[in-house]
Amino acid sequence: MKKIAYLIKRYGVKNVVLRAINDVLPVNLIFPSQQLRRLNWQEKVKKKLKKYVVISDSIKSEEECDIIWWLWFQGLDNAPAIVKKCRESVDKYAKRSGKRVIELTSQNLFEYIEVPNELYVKYKSGSLPLALFSDFCRISLLSNYGGLWIDSTVLITGEIEDEILNQDIFMFQASPLDYSVTKISNWMLYSKYPGHPFISSIRDTLISFYNKNNTIPDYFLFHLLVSCLIDDNRINQSFYDMDYYTNTYPHLLGRVLSEPYDTLKFENILRKTSIHKLSYKNLDNVAEDSFYNAILGLDFS
Structure with missing residues:
Protein backbone atom coordinates (compact mmCIF):
# COMPACT_ATOMS: atom_id res chain seq x y z
CA MET A 1 0.00 0.00 0.00
CA LYS A 2 2.88 2.37 0.74
CA LYS A 3 4.22 1.91 -2.78
CA ILE A 4 0.80 2.63 -4.30
CA ALA A 5 0.42 5.76 -2.17
CA TYR A 6 3.89 6.90 -3.28
CA LEU A 7 3.08 6.34 -6.95
CA ILE A 8 -0.20 8.22 -6.67
CA LYS A 9 1.53 11.15 -4.99
CA ARG A 10 4.15 11.33 -7.73
CA TYR A 11 2.16 10.50 -10.84
CA GLY A 12 -1.48 11.11 -9.86
CA VAL A 13 -4.35 8.62 -9.69
CA LYS A 14 -5.18 8.93 -13.39
CA ASN A 15 -1.67 8.15 -14.61
CA VAL A 16 -1.21 5.26 -12.17
CA VAL A 17 -4.47 3.67 -13.32
CA LEU A 18 -3.72 4.24 -17.02
CA ARG A 19 -0.22 2.79 -16.64
CA ALA A 20 -1.63 -0.29 -14.89
CA ILE A 21 -4.20 -0.76 -17.65
CA ASN A 22 -1.48 -0.31 -20.27
CA ASP A 23 0.55 -3.14 -18.75
CA VAL A 24 -2.32 -5.65 -18.69
CA LEU A 25 -3.99 -4.91 -22.02
CA PRO A 26 -4.05 -8.06 -24.17
CA VAL A 27 -1.96 -6.40 -26.89
CA ASN A 28 0.73 -5.56 -24.32
CA LEU A 29 0.78 -9.01 -22.76
CA ILE A 30 2.39 -10.30 -25.93
CA PHE A 31 5.42 -8.07 -25.30
CA PRO A 32 8.18 -10.27 -23.84
CA SER A 33 9.52 -7.69 -21.40
CA GLN A 34 8.55 -4.88 -19.10
CA GLN A 35 10.84 -2.64 -21.15
CA LEU A 36 8.67 -3.03 -24.25
CA ARG A 37 5.54 -2.31 -22.24
CA ARG A 38 7.22 0.81 -20.89
CA LEU A 39 8.12 1.95 -24.40
CA ASN A 40 4.52 1.49 -25.47
CA TRP A 41 3.40 3.58 -22.49
CA GLN A 42 5.92 6.32 -23.25
CA GLU A 43 4.74 6.53 -26.86
CA LYS A 44 1.22 7.18 -25.59
CA VAL A 45 2.46 9.78 -23.11
CA LYS A 46 4.54 11.53 -25.74
CA LYS A 47 1.53 12.02 -28.02
CA LYS A 48 -0.30 13.77 -25.18
CA LEU A 49 2.71 15.94 -24.34
CA LYS A 50 3.02 17.52 -27.79
CA LYS A 51 0.38 20.13 -26.89
CA TYR A 52 2.76 21.62 -24.30
CA VAL A 53 5.56 22.34 -26.77
CA VAL A 54 6.71 25.96 -26.77
CA ILE A 55 9.16 27.19 -29.40
CA SER A 56 11.35 29.88 -27.89
CA ASP A 57 12.20 33.04 -29.80
CA SER A 58 15.40 33.34 -27.78
CA ILE A 59 18.46 34.62 -29.64
CA LYS A 60 21.71 33.05 -28.55
CA SER A 61 24.52 35.21 -27.26
CA GLU A 62 27.91 35.06 -28.95
CA GLU A 63 29.81 35.06 -25.66
CA GLU A 64 31.03 31.57 -24.80
CA CYS A 65 30.53 30.27 -21.26
CA ASP A 66 33.30 28.40 -19.40
CA ILE A 67 31.20 27.36 -16.38
CA ILE A 68 30.68 23.80 -15.21
CA TRP A 69 27.42 23.56 -13.27
CA TRP A 70 27.41 20.98 -10.47
CA LEU A 71 24.52 20.42 -8.06
CA TRP A 72 24.03 18.49 -4.83
CA PHE A 73 21.06 19.92 -2.99
CA GLN A 74 22.32 19.00 0.49
CA GLY A 75 25.86 20.28 -0.09
CA LEU A 76 29.03 18.35 -0.93
CA ASP A 77 29.86 17.65 2.73
CA ASN A 78 26.66 15.61 2.98
CA ALA A 79 27.12 13.71 -0.28
CA PRO A 80 27.86 9.96 -0.61
CA ALA A 81 31.47 8.92 -1.12
CA ILE A 82 31.00 8.17 -4.83
CA VAL A 83 29.55 11.65 -5.40
CA LYS A 84 32.54 13.24 -3.65
CA LYS A 85 34.89 11.20 -5.84
CA CYS A 86 33.02 12.27 -8.97
CA ARG A 87 33.35 15.89 -7.84
CA GLU A 88 37.11 15.46 -7.40
CA SER A 89 37.32 14.25 -10.98
CA VAL A 90 35.31 17.23 -12.24
CA ASP A 91 37.52 19.66 -10.31
CA LYS A 92 40.64 18.11 -11.83
CA TYR A 93 39.17 18.32 -15.32
CA ALA A 94 38.13 21.94 -14.76
CA LYS A 95 41.60 22.89 -13.55
CA ARG A 96 43.41 21.50 -16.57
CA SER A 97 40.82 22.75 -19.08
CA GLY A 98 40.56 26.31 -17.74
CA LYS A 99 36.92 26.02 -16.75
CA ARG A 100 35.38 27.02 -13.42
CA VAL A 101 33.02 24.94 -11.36
CA ILE A 102 30.01 26.55 -9.71
CA GLU A 103 28.72 24.30 -6.95
CA LEU A 104 25.01 24.63 -6.38
CA THR A 105 23.01 23.65 -3.31
CA SER A 106 19.53 24.38 -2.03
CA GLN A 107 21.08 27.41 -0.32
CA ASN A 108 22.42 29.23 -3.39
CA LEU A 109 20.55 27.72 -6.34
CA PHE A 110 17.92 30.44 -6.49
CA GLU A 111 20.59 33.10 -6.86
CA TYR A 112 21.09 31.77 -10.39
CA ILE A 113 17.64 30.81 -11.63
CA GLU A 114 14.07 32.00 -11.38
CA VAL A 115 11.49 29.30 -10.81
CA PRO A 116 7.83 29.79 -11.78
CA ASN A 117 5.61 29.86 -8.72
CA GLU A 118 3.67 26.72 -9.68
CA LEU A 119 6.90 24.76 -9.98
CA TYR A 120 8.42 26.24 -6.82
CA VAL A 121 5.37 25.22 -4.78
CA LYS A 122 5.68 21.64 -6.08
CA TYR A 123 9.37 21.62 -5.15
CA LYS A 124 8.86 22.98 -1.63
CA SER A 125 5.93 20.66 -0.91
CA GLY A 126 7.89 17.60 -2.00
CA SER A 127 5.28 16.63 -4.59
CA LEU A 128 7.94 17.01 -7.30
CA PRO A 129 10.93 14.66 -6.86
CA LEU A 130 14.30 16.41 -6.57
CA ALA A 131 15.53 14.59 -9.67
CA LEU A 132 12.78 16.15 -11.79
CA PHE A 133 13.23 19.57 -10.23
CA SER A 134 16.92 19.22 -11.04
CA ASP A 135 15.93 18.64 -14.68
CA PHE A 136 14.33 22.08 -14.74
CA CYS A 137 17.30 23.65 -12.95
CA ARG A 138 19.90 22.35 -15.37
CA ILE A 139 18.10 23.49 -18.49
CA SER A 140 17.35 26.90 -16.96
CA LEU A 141 21.01 27.40 -16.10
CA LEU A 142 22.10 26.52 -19.63
CA SER A 143 19.43 28.75 -21.14
CA ASN A 144 20.39 31.69 -18.92
CA TYR A 145 24.17 31.35 -18.89
CA GLY A 146 25.30 28.53 -21.15
CA GLY A 147 28.03 26.19 -20.00
CA LEU A 148 28.43 22.52 -19.17
CA TRP A 149 26.07 20.68 -16.83
CA ILE A 150 27.66 17.60 -15.22
CA ASP A 151 25.55 15.44 -12.93
CA SER A 152 26.87 14.76 -9.45
CA THR A 153 27.33 11.08 -10.30
CA VAL A 154 29.41 11.61 -13.44
CA LEU A 155 33.08 10.64 -13.23
CA ILE A 156 35.57 12.29 -15.60
CA THR A 157 38.72 10.24 -16.23
CA GLY A 158 40.25 12.21 -19.09
CA GLU A 159 39.54 15.01 -21.50
CA ILE A 160 36.11 15.89 -22.83
CA GLU A 161 36.57 15.81 -26.58
CA ASP A 162 36.87 19.07 -28.51
CA GLU A 163 34.30 17.70 -30.95
CA ILE A 164 31.76 17.91 -28.11
CA LEU A 165 32.73 21.34 -26.82
CA ASN A 166 33.06 22.92 -30.27
CA GLN A 167 29.36 22.36 -30.92
CA ASP A 168 26.71 24.91 -30.04
CA ILE A 169 24.80 22.34 -27.99
CA PHE A 170 25.41 18.75 -26.95
CA MET A 171 23.67 15.83 -25.28
CA PHE A 172 24.37 12.11 -25.44
CA GLN A 173 21.87 10.15 -27.50
CA ALA A 174 20.37 6.68 -27.49
CA SER A 175 21.66 4.33 -30.14
CA PRO A 176 19.57 4.37 -33.34
CA LEU A 177 19.82 0.56 -33.20
CA ASP A 178 17.88 0.52 -29.92
CA TYR A 179 14.32 1.72 -30.18
CA SER A 180 13.95 4.50 -27.63
CA VAL A 181 11.17 7.00 -27.09
CA THR A 182 13.31 9.19 -24.84
CA LYS A 183 16.16 9.48 -27.40
CA ILE A 184 18.60 11.48 -25.22
CA SER A 185 20.38 11.51 -21.86
CA ASN A 186 20.45 14.63 -19.70
CA TRP A 187 23.12 13.83 -17.11
CA MET A 188 25.63 15.84 -19.16
CA LEU A 189 24.35 18.77 -21.21
CA TYR A 190 26.23 21.54 -22.96
CA SER A 191 25.37 24.89 -24.46
CA LYS A 192 28.30 26.93 -25.70
CA TYR A 193 26.30 30.15 -25.54
CA PRO A 194 23.46 31.52 -23.39
CA GLY A 195 20.03 31.72 -24.98
CA HIS A 196 20.29 28.90 -27.49
CA PRO A 197 16.77 28.50 -28.98
CA PHE A 198 16.64 24.71 -28.63
CA ILE A 199 17.79 24.81 -25.00
CA SER A 200 15.40 27.66 -24.21
CA SER A 201 12.57 25.76 -25.90
CA ILE A 202 13.16 22.82 -23.56
CA ARG A 203 12.94 25.15 -20.56
CA ASP A 204 9.81 26.89 -21.83
CA THR A 205 8.15 23.58 -22.69
CA LEU A 206 8.80 22.28 -19.18
CA ILE A 207 7.25 25.45 -17.75
CA SER A 208 4.27 25.04 -20.08
CA PHE A 209 3.69 21.53 -18.75
CA TYR A 210 4.09 22.35 -15.06
CA ASN A 211 1.81 25.38 -15.33
CA LYS A 212 -1.05 23.05 -16.25
CA ASN A 213 -0.28 19.84 -14.34
CA ASN A 214 0.15 18.88 -10.70
CA THR A 215 1.46 15.38 -11.39
CA ILE A 216 3.75 13.83 -13.99
CA PRO A 217 2.79 11.03 -16.41
CA ASP A 218 6.26 9.47 -16.52
CA TYR A 219 9.56 9.76 -14.63
CA PHE A 220 11.31 10.61 -17.91
CA LEU A 221 9.15 13.67 -18.50
CA PHE A 222 12.15 15.83 -19.47
CA HIS A 223 13.32 13.31 -22.05
CA LEU A 224 9.86 12.86 -23.54
CA LEU A 225 9.37 16.61 -23.91
CA VAL A 226 12.77 16.87 -25.61
CA SER A 227 11.66 14.06 -27.91
CA CYS A 228 8.60 16.13 -28.81
CA LEU A 229 10.88 19.04 -29.73
CA ILE A 230 13.09 16.74 -31.79
CA ASP A 231 10.01 15.87 -33.83
CA ASP A 232 9.11 19.53 -34.37
CA ASN A 233 10.45 20.92 -37.65
CA ARG A 234 10.29 24.48 -36.32
CA ILE A 235 13.19 23.90 -33.92
CA ASN A 236 14.82 20.51 -34.52
CA GLN A 237 17.51 21.45 -37.04
CA SER A 238 19.98 22.37 -34.31
CA PHE A 239 19.49 18.94 -32.77
CA TYR A 240 20.17 17.17 -36.06
CA ASP A 241 23.23 19.37 -36.63
CA MET A 242 24.68 18.00 -33.41
CA ASP A 243 27.32 15.26 -33.69
CA TYR A 244 26.09 11.88 -32.50
CA TYR A 245 27.66 10.35 -29.39
CA THR A 246 26.12 7.18 -27.99
CA ASN A 247 25.06 7.10 -24.35
CA THR A 248 26.02 3.40 -24.22
CA TYR A 249 29.74 3.70 -23.43
Whole structure:
Protein backbone atom coordinates (compact mmCIF):
# COMPACT_ATOMS: atom_id res chain seq x y z
CA MET A 1 0.00 0.00 0.00
CA LYS A 2 2.88 2.37 0.74
CA LYS A 3 4.22 1.91 -2.78
CA ILE A 4 0.80 2.63 -4.30
CA ALA A 5 0.42 5.76 -2.17
CA TYR A 6 3.89 6.90 -3.28
CA LEU A 7 3.08 6.34 -6.95
CA ILE A 8 -0.20 8.22 -6.67
CA LYS A 9 1.53 11.15 -4.99
CA ARG A 10 4.15 11.33 -7.73
CA TYR A 11 2.16 10.50 -10.84
CA GLY A 12 -1.48 11.11 -9.86
CA VAL A 13 -4.35 8.62 -9.69
CA LYS A 14 -5.18 8.93 -13.39
CA ASN A 15 -1.67 8.15 -14.61
CA VAL A 16 -1.21 5.26 -12.17
CA VAL A 17 -4.47 3.67 -13.32
CA LEU A 18 -3.72 4.24 -17.02
CA ARG A 19 -0.22 2.79 -16.64
CA ALA A 20 -1.63 -0.29 -14.89
CA ILE A 21 -4.20 -0.76 -17.65
CA ASN A 22 -1.48 -0.31 -20.27
CA ASP A 23 0.55 -3.14 -18.75
CA VAL A 24 -2.32 -5.65 -18.69
CA LEU A 25 -3.99 -4.91 -22.02
CA PRO A 26 -4.05 -8.06 -24.17
CA VAL A 27 -1.96 -6.40 -26.89
CA ASN A 28 0.73 -5.56 -24.32
CA LEU A 29 0.78 -9.01 -22.76
CA ILE A 30 2.39 -10.30 -25.93
CA PHE A 31 5.42 -8.07 -25.30
CA PRO A 32 8.18 -10.27 -23.84
CA SER A 33 9.52 -7.69 -21.40
CA GLN A 34 8.55 -4.88 -19.10
CA GLN A 35 10.84 -2.64 -21.15
CA LEU A 36 8.67 -3.03 -24.25
CA ARG A 37 5.54 -2.31 -22.24
CA ARG A 38 7.22 0.81 -20.89
CA LEU A 39 8.12 1.95 -24.40
CA ASN A 40 4.52 1.49 -25.47
CA TRP A 41 3.40 3.58 -22.49
CA GLN A 42 5.92 6.32 -23.25
CA GLU A 43 4.74 6.53 -26.86
CA LYS A 44 1.22 7.18 -25.59
CA VAL A 45 2.46 9.78 -23.11
CA LYS A 46 4.54 11.53 -25.74
CA LYS A 47 1.53 12.02 -28.02
CA LYS A 48 -0.30 13.77 -25.18
CA LEU A 49 2.71 15.94 -24.34
CA LYS A 50 3.02 17.52 -27.79
CA LYS A 51 0.38 20.13 -26.89
CA TYR A 52 2.76 21.62 -24.30
CA VAL A 53 5.56 22.34 -26.77
CA VAL A 54 6.71 25.96 -26.77
CA ILE A 55 9.16 27.19 -29.40
CA SER A 56 11.35 29.88 -27.89
CA ASP A 57 12.20 33.04 -29.80
CA SER A 58 15.40 33.34 -27.78
CA ILE A 59 18.46 34.62 -29.64
CA LYS A 60 21.71 33.05 -28.55
CA SER A 61 24.52 35.21 -27.26
CA GLU A 62 27.91 35.06 -28.95
CA GLU A 63 29.81 35.06 -25.66
CA GLU A 64 31.03 31.57 -24.80
CA CYS A 65 30.53 30.27 -21.26
CA ASP A 66 33.30 28.40 -19.40
CA ILE A 67 31.20 27.36 -16.38
CA ILE A 68 30.68 23.80 -15.21
CA TRP A 69 27.42 23.56 -13.27
CA TRP A 70 27.41 20.98 -10.47
CA LEU A 71 24.52 20.42 -8.06
CA TRP A 72 24.03 18.49 -4.83
CA PHE A 73 21.06 19.92 -2.99
CA GLN A 74 22.32 19.00 0.49
CA GLY A 75 25.86 20.28 -0.09
CA LEU A 76 29.03 18.35 -0.93
CA ASP A 77 29.86 17.65 2.73
CA ASN A 78 26.66 15.61 2.98
CA ALA A 79 27.12 13.71 -0.28
CA PRO A 80 27.86 9.96 -0.61
CA ALA A 81 31.47 8.92 -1.12
CA ILE A 82 31.00 8.17 -4.83
CA VAL A 83 29.55 11.65 -5.40
CA LYS A 84 32.54 13.24 -3.65
CA LYS A 85 34.89 11.20 -5.84
CA CYS A 86 33.02 12.27 -8.97
CA ARG A 87 33.35 15.89 -7.84
CA GLU A 88 37.11 15.46 -7.40
CA SER A 89 37.32 14.25 -10.98
CA VAL A 90 35.31 17.23 -12.24
CA ASP A 91 37.52 19.66 -10.31
CA LYS A 92 40.64 18.11 -11.83
CA TYR A 93 39.17 18.32 -15.32
CA ALA A 94 38.13 21.94 -14.76
CA LYS A 95 41.60 22.89 -13.55
CA ARG A 96 43.41 21.50 -16.57
CA SER A 97 40.82 22.75 -19.08
CA GLY A 98 40.56 26.31 -17.74
CA LYS A 99 36.92 26.02 -16.75
CA ARG A 100 35.38 27.02 -13.42
CA VAL A 101 33.02 24.94 -11.36
CA ILE A 102 30.01 26.55 -9.71
CA GLU A 103 28.72 24.30 -6.95
CA LEU A 104 25.01 24.63 -6.38
CA THR A 105 23.01 23.65 -3.31
CA SER A 106 19.53 24.38 -2.03
CA GLN A 107 21.08 27.41 -0.32
CA ASN A 108 22.42 29.23 -3.39
CA LEU A 109 20.55 27.72 -6.34
CA PHE A 110 17.92 30.44 -6.49
CA GLU A 111 20.59 33.10 -6.86
CA TYR A 112 21.09 31.77 -10.39
CA ILE A 113 17.64 30.81 -11.63
CA GLU A 114 14.07 32.00 -11.38
CA VAL A 115 11.49 29.30 -10.81
CA PRO A 116 7.83 29.79 -11.78
CA ASN A 117 5.61 29.86 -8.72
CA GLU A 118 3.67 26.72 -9.68
CA LEU A 119 6.90 24.76 -9.98
CA TYR A 120 8.42 26.24 -6.82
CA VAL A 121 5.37 25.22 -4.78
CA LYS A 122 5.68 21.64 -6.08
CA TYR A 123 9.37 21.62 -5.15
CA LYS A 124 8.86 22.98 -1.63
CA SER A 125 5.93 20.66 -0.91
CA GLY A 126 7.89 17.60 -2.00
CA SER A 127 5.28 16.63 -4.59
CA LEU A 128 7.94 17.01 -7.30
CA PRO A 129 10.93 14.66 -6.86
CA LEU A 130 14.30 16.41 -6.57
CA ALA A 131 15.53 14.59 -9.67
CA LEU A 132 12.78 16.15 -11.79
CA PHE A 133 13.23 19.57 -10.23
CA SER A 134 16.92 19.22 -11.04
CA ASP A 135 15.93 18.64 -14.68
CA PHE A 136 14.33 22.08 -14.74
CA CYS A 137 17.30 23.65 -12.95
CA ARG A 138 19.90 22.35 -15.37
CA ILE A 139 18.10 23.49 -18.49
CA SER A 140 17.35 26.90 -16.96
CA LEU A 141 21.01 27.40 -16.10
CA LEU A 142 22.10 26.52 -19.63
CA SER A 143 19.43 28.75 -21.14
CA ASN A 144 20.39 31.69 -18.92
CA TYR A 145 24.17 31.35 -18.89
CA GLY A 146 25.30 28.53 -21.15
CA GLY A 147 28.03 26.19 -20.00
CA LEU A 148 28.43 22.52 -19.17
CA TRP A 149 26.07 20.68 -16.83
CA ILE A 150 27.66 17.60 -15.22
CA ASP A 151 25.55 15.44 -12.93
CA SER A 152 26.87 14.76 -9.45
CA THR A 153 27.33 11.08 -10.30
CA VAL A 154 29.41 11.61 -13.44
CA LEU A 155 33.08 10.64 -13.23
CA ILE A 156 35.57 12.29 -15.60
CA THR A 157 38.72 10.24 -16.23
CA GLY A 158 40.25 12.21 -19.09
CA GLU A 159 39.54 15.01 -21.50
CA ILE A 160 36.11 15.89 -22.83
CA GLU A 161 36.57 15.81 -26.58
CA ASP A 162 36.87 19.07 -28.51
CA GLU A 163 34.30 17.70 -30.95
CA ILE A 164 31.76 17.91 -28.11
CA LEU A 165 32.73 21.34 -26.82
CA ASN A 166 33.06 22.92 -30.27
CA GLN A 167 29.36 22.36 -30.92
CA ASP A 168 26.71 24.91 -30.04
CA ILE A 169 24.80 22.34 -27.99
CA PHE A 170 25.41 18.75 -26.95
CA MET A 171 23.67 15.83 -25.28
CA PHE A 172 24.37 12.11 -25.44
CA GLN A 173 21.87 10.15 -27.50
CA ALA A 174 20.37 6.68 -27.49
CA SER A 175 21.66 4.33 -30.14
CA PRO A 176 19.57 4.37 -33.34
CA LEU A 177 19.82 0.56 -33.20
CA ASP A 178 17.88 0.52 -29.92
CA TYR A 179 14.32 1.72 -30.18
CA SER A 180 13.95 4.50 -27.63
CA VAL A 181 11.17 7.00 -27.09
CA THR A 182 13.31 9.19 -24.84
CA LYS A 183 16.16 9.48 -27.40
CA ILE A 184 18.60 11.48 -25.22
CA SER A 185 20.38 11.51 -21.86
CA ASN A 186 20.45 14.63 -19.70
CA TRP A 187 23.12 13.83 -17.11
CA MET A 188 25.63 15.84 -19.16
CA LEU A 189 24.35 18.77 -21.21
CA TYR A 190 26.23 21.54 -22.96
CA SER A 191 25.37 24.89 -24.46
CA LYS A 192 28.30 26.93 -25.70
CA TYR A 193 26.30 30.15 -25.54
CA PRO A 194 23.46 31.52 -23.39
CA GLY A 195 20.03 31.72 -24.98
CA HIS A 196 20.29 28.90 -27.49
CA PRO A 197 16.77 28.50 -28.98
CA PHE A 198 16.64 24.71 -28.63
CA ILE A 199 17.79 24.81 -25.00
CA SER A 200 15.40 27.66 -24.21
CA SER A 201 12.57 25.76 -25.90
CA ILE A 202 13.16 22.82 -23.56
CA ARG A 203 12.94 25.15 -20.56
CA ASP A 204 9.81 26.89 -21.83
CA THR A 205 8.15 23.58 -22.69
CA LEU A 206 8.80 22.28 -19.18
CA ILE A 207 7.25 25.45 -17.75
CA SER A 208 4.27 25.04 -20.08
CA PHE A 209 3.69 21.53 -18.75
CA TYR A 210 4.09 22.35 -15.06
CA ASN A 211 1.81 25.38 -15.33
CA LYS A 212 -1.05 23.05 -16.25
CA ASN A 213 -0.28 19.84 -14.34
CA ASN A 214 0.15 18.88 -10.70
CA THR A 215 1.46 15.38 -11.39
CA ILE A 216 3.75 13.83 -13.99
CA PRO A 217 2.79 11.03 -16.41
CA ASP A 218 6.26 9.47 -16.52
CA TYR A 219 9.56 9.76 -14.63
CA PHE A 220 11.31 10.61 -17.91
CA LEU A 221 9.15 13.67 -18.50
CA PHE A 222 12.15 15.83 -19.47
CA HIS A 223 13.32 13.31 -22.05
CA LEU A 224 9.86 12.86 -23.54
CA LEU A 225 9.37 16.61 -23.91
CA VAL A 226 12.77 16.87 -25.61
CA SER A 227 11.66 14.06 -27.91
CA CYS A 228 8.60 16.13 -28.81
CA LEU A 229 10.88 19.04 -29.73
CA ILE A 230 13.09 16.74 -31.79
CA ASP A 231 10.01 15.87 -33.83
CA ASP A 232 9.11 19.53 -34.37
CA ASN A 233 10.45 20.92 -37.65
CA ARG A 234 10.29 24.48 -36.32
CA ILE A 235 13.19 23.90 -33.92
CA ASN A 236 14.82 20.51 -34.52
CA GLN A 237 17.51 21.45 -37.04
CA SER A 238 19.98 22.37 -34.31
CA PHE A 239 19.49 18.94 -32.77
CA TYR A 240 20.17 17.17 -36.06
CA ASP A 241 23.23 19.37 -36.63
CA MET A 242 24.68 18.00 -33.41
CA ASP A 243 27.32 15.26 -33.69
CA TYR A 244 26.09 11.88 -32.50
CA TYR A 245 27.66 10.35 -29.39
CA THR A 246 26.12 7.18 -27.99
CA ASN A 247 25.06 7.10 -24.35
CA THR A 248 26.02 3.40 -24.22
CA TYR A 249 29.74 3.70 -23.43
CA PRO A 250 29.32 6.19 -20.55
CA HIS A 251 27.14 3.62 -18.74
CA LEU A 252 29.63 0.74 -18.95
CA LEU A 253 31.46 1.54 -15.71
CA GLY A 254 28.25 2.17 -13.80
CA ARG A 255 26.99 -1.30 -14.67
CA VAL A 256 29.94 -3.07 -13.02
CA LEU A 257 30.31 -1.05 -9.80
CA SER A 258 29.46 -4.01 -7.58
CA GLU A 259 31.48 -6.56 -9.58
CA PRO A 260 35.01 -7.71 -8.64
CA TYR A 261 37.58 -5.24 -9.94
CA ASP A 262 39.33 -6.24 -13.15
CA THR A 263 42.19 -4.06 -14.38
CA LEU A 264 41.86 -5.08 -18.02
CA LYS A 265 38.12 -4.44 -18.04
CA PHE A 266 38.63 -1.06 -16.37
CA GLU A 267 41.28 -0.01 -18.88
CA ASN A 268 39.09 -1.18 -21.75
CA ILE A 269 36.20 0.98 -20.52
CA LEU A 270 38.50 3.99 -20.15
CA ARG A 271 39.69 3.55 -23.73
CA LYS A 272 36.09 3.79 -24.92
CA THR A 273 35.15 6.94 -22.99
CA SER A 274 36.39 9.40 -20.39
CA ILE A 275 32.85 10.24 -19.25
CA HIS A 276 31.13 7.79 -16.92
CA LYS A 277 27.59 7.95 -15.54
CA LEU A 278 27.62 6.20 -12.16
CA SER A 279 25.14 5.86 -9.29
CA TYR A 280 25.28 6.20 -5.51
CA LYS A 281 22.45 3.71 -4.94
CA ASN A 282 22.67 0.10 -3.71
CA LEU A 283 26.37 0.27 -2.88
CA ASP A 284 26.33 -0.23 0.89
CA ASN A 285 27.28 -3.91 0.88
CA VAL A 286 29.59 -4.25 -2.11
CA ALA A 287 32.77 -6.29 -1.71
CA GLU A 288 36.07 -4.67 -0.84
CA ASP A 289 37.59 -5.74 -4.17
CA SER A 290 34.79 -4.19 -6.25
CA PHE A 291 35.00 -1.63 -9.03
CA TYR A 292 33.20 0.75 -6.66
CA ASN A 293 35.96 0.66 -4.07
CA ALA A 294 38.62 0.83 -6.77
CA ILE A 295 37.02 4.07 -8.01
CA LEU A 296 36.98 5.48 -4.47
CA GLY A 297 40.72 4.85 -4.40
CA LEU A 298 41.46 6.87 -7.55
CA ASP A 299 43.64 9.94 -7.02
CA PHE A 300 42.37 13.11 -8.69
CA SER A 301 44.59 15.53 -6.77
